[in-house]
Amino acid sequence: GAVVSQHxxxxxxxxxxxxxxxxxxxxxxxxxxxxxxxFPKQSLMLMATSNEGSKATYEQGVEKDKFLINHAxxxxxxxxxxxxxxEDSSFYICSAKGQxxxxxxxxxxxxxxxxx
Amino acid sequence: xxxVTQLGSHVSVSEGALVLLRCNYSSSVPPYLFWYVQYPNQGxxxxxxxxxxxxxxxxxxxxxxxxxxxxxxxxxxxxxxxMSDAAEYFCAVSEGxxxxxxxxxxxxxxxx
Numbered sequence: 001g002a003v004v005s006q007h008x009x010x011x012x013x014x015x016x017x018x019x020x021x022x023x024x025x026x027x028x029x030x031x032x033x034x035x036x037x038x039f040p041k042q043s044l045m046l047m048a049t050s051n052e053g054s055k056a057t058y059e060q061g062v063e064k065d066k067f068l069i070n071h072a073x074x075x076x077x078x079x080x081x082x083x084x085x086x087e088d089s090s091f092y093i094c095s096a097k098g099q100x101x102x103x104x105x106x107x108x109x110x111x112x113x114x115x116x
Numbered sequence: 117x118x119x120v121t122q123l124g125s126h127v128s129v130s131e132g133a134l135v136l137l138r139c140n141y142s143s144s145v146p147p148y149l150f151w152y153v154q155y156p157n158q159g160x161x162x163x164x165x166x167x168x169x170x171x172x173x174x175x176x177x178x179x180x181x182x183x184x185x186x187x188x189x190x191x192x193x194x195x196x197x198x199m200s201d202a203a204e205y206f207c208a209v210s211e212g213x214x215x216x217x218x219x220x221x222x223x224x225x226x227x228x
Binding site: 034049091093095103104106107110 | 148152158167212216218220
């Protein structure tokens with residue numbers, strides 16, 4: 001149980017384009033989803049927290065207009081990197097918390113973004 | 117505010133040897149504590165968690181951790197390392213249902 005998927009696992013795009021990453025909880029309803037960014041050989045940096053049906057809460061220093069988050073249902077959250085630039089290249093990981101086990105986050109496999 | 121300190125960015129052990137990864141935390145309330153493992157180019161997998169029940173927590177793959185309030189520690193151990201245990205390990209703390217705060221991670225290297 002508690003499986004989280006991400007799609008795509010890899011994406012390469014040209015500078016200036018937008019990229020959408022999906023995060024799904026496959027076998028539970030996720031009341032809260034989180035988006036993290038991880039630079040090589042570093043820990044995870046929380047970007048934003050989203051609750052189903054409401055606006056995401058962004059961490060300090062994260063551009064809301066740059067990283068659009070939509071949590072439209074209890075099983076799906078999306079992160080859109082708008083007008084991507086090479087400095088946005090990174091490993092993006094989502095996680096989800098369910099209603100029954102509210103203290104535990106379950107993580108997706110991550111999405112590697114490379115902006116050329 | 118909550119914080120996590122993982123001592124040692126790299127730990128090297130021989131196959132069959134004891135694994136000890138150190139984690140100390142700071143929290144203003146009774147914490148929830150977690151250990152996650154990350155294999156290259158993958159997400160994080162939950163190894164075990166402490167949520168105010170038994171202080172000795174057993175997780176997957178033979179790992180366990182002991183919550184010691186007096187030492188504000190939550191060290192991860194495994195009696196006998198396997199080659200497949202080589203990965204990055206993250207300790208994390210949460211105050212109730214709040215967000216997770218991660219340590220910087222410890223890379224476990226296992227030699228034959």
